[in-house]
Amino acid sequence: MARYINPFTDWGFKHIFGQEITKDLLISFLNDLFEGEFCIASLEFKNNEHIGLTEDARKVIFDIYCTTNEGRHLIIEMQNRMQEHFIDRALYYSSRAIITQGQKGEWDYELMPVYTICFLNFEDAHLKERKFRTDLVLADRDTGQAVTDHLRIVYLTLPLFTKKEHECNNDFERWIYVLKNMNVFERMPFMAKNAVFRKLAEISDITALSKEEHEKYDESIKILRDNYATFKFAIKEGHDMGRAEGRVEGQTKEKKQIAQNMLKEGMAVSLICKMTGLDEQEVLKLKDE
Incomplete structure (x- = not known):
């Protein structure tokens, strides 16, 4: 029997990253993901259900939706199965988080950045280059220079992360290794390197779950x-x-x-x-x- 919960289940994913008591785990992961770019001191979980802008418009429901202390909007999604238009889906989700920032009355269109982070438990054929991490930004076609940081989509294709435990060189790689394999672990690795993995072991221990x-x-x-x-x-x-x-x-x-x-x-x-x-x-x- 597995010792730790499967993070690829909807409940397991939100149990690890979507609770107030585990907020520090999400902050730690995000800071490792965006290391060298910015640092999140705190974040606030938002309503993950966005109502359509018109009465007949469909609703958008995110897995996890939060804003950081600096005002960045973060959408975190776990996808287990390929969908025909998954890239379009992520773009649609991101766009909705941008649109809802609109204000009535006088407004100069100032926006806060929206980042969508997608865990893919499959290889998406629409991502032409086979690599573990793909960052999509709005950029100049000729120079490749980003024109704004206000829309960004990060795909993490888990099957393409093949490093072993001893090959993980930083905490971000350790996070990915753990999330990909934790449902078969008998012990949680890296606990001596970072206390965040000790808490992850505690919160995800199946024997510690309530009825x-x-x-x-x-x-x-x-x-x-x-x-x-x-x-x-x-x-x-x-x-x-x-x-x-x-x-x-x-x-x-x-x-x-x-x-x-x-x-x-x-x-x-x-x-x-x-x-x-x-x-x-x-x-x-x-x-x-």
């Missing part, structure tokens, strides 16, 4: 496994090109059935979208029904 936390984690694990199995089956079925139309219809029905079951269990719409590949409007329609 309620354990139930939520178990449900999150079940959903992750069930939907991974469904995804693998869909890929296998996809080889039968002669049954393409019927296959797509059947897969859609199966996804909707999974989504309905998840709604009955009170799971978040954002998590259901992630696990089934259905868009938010489809899931909200199922919820209304």
